[in-house]
Amino acid sequence: MAVLLAGLFIFLSTPLVVQGIVAWTTSGDFALPNGHFLDAYGGLLHGHFGAGLRRGAADALPQDPVMWVLTVVGEVLTLGASVVVGMWMRELTGANSRHGLATPTQAAEALGVPRLRNSAEVIRPDLYARSGRRGRGGSK
Known part of the structure; x- marks a missing residue:
């Protein structure tokens, strides 16, 4: 259950992290929607990035299709890293093996x-x- 919840958290936070990194590279300020997470996720559900951010950071973001491609790349990287860490933890703990x-x-x-x-x-x-x-x- 904990792995499922951690995976859901990572899946839902990746678009906001990608948005923050892109805002940092374009405007020089890492921007997360502080206190406006519902607005940010509402904007994402409608296909728009930048909701919940300051006006300057939101205007500096690339167009939404570019942001969605970057988000998919971020999700794939995050999924790959999670699989690698999971396999490493399985090997470390010896789950489903005959360690000992x-x-x-x-x-x-x-x-x-x-x-x-x-x-x-x-x-x-x-x-x-x-x-x-x-x-x-x-x-x-």
Whole structure:
């Protein structure tokens, strides 16, 4: 759920960040719609950039089709970076992998086959439990 919310936040904030960067390159001032986010998103829903910005910063922006192309490029870059970070985090945490587990060959080399066979009921009680033994709770 947290990943979904973070992705939604990044997806929704990218047009405003692109708008701010383009305003910085054209007018020399990084411009975000401070306190006017609803106006800015309303303008974006109608296909217009610059809503919620100061007049000078909004006038310095390129035409809307250019801004939409830049926004799509920004979204693709953001998505690519998110995938790379996600794959890195998956590798780092070992999710869906066997980090820390030995293969059967490695276990046999480390402990020896006789010791593995003697300890099989402890290692894998679901497969090698001896029948007829009492459990911890008392009689059978």
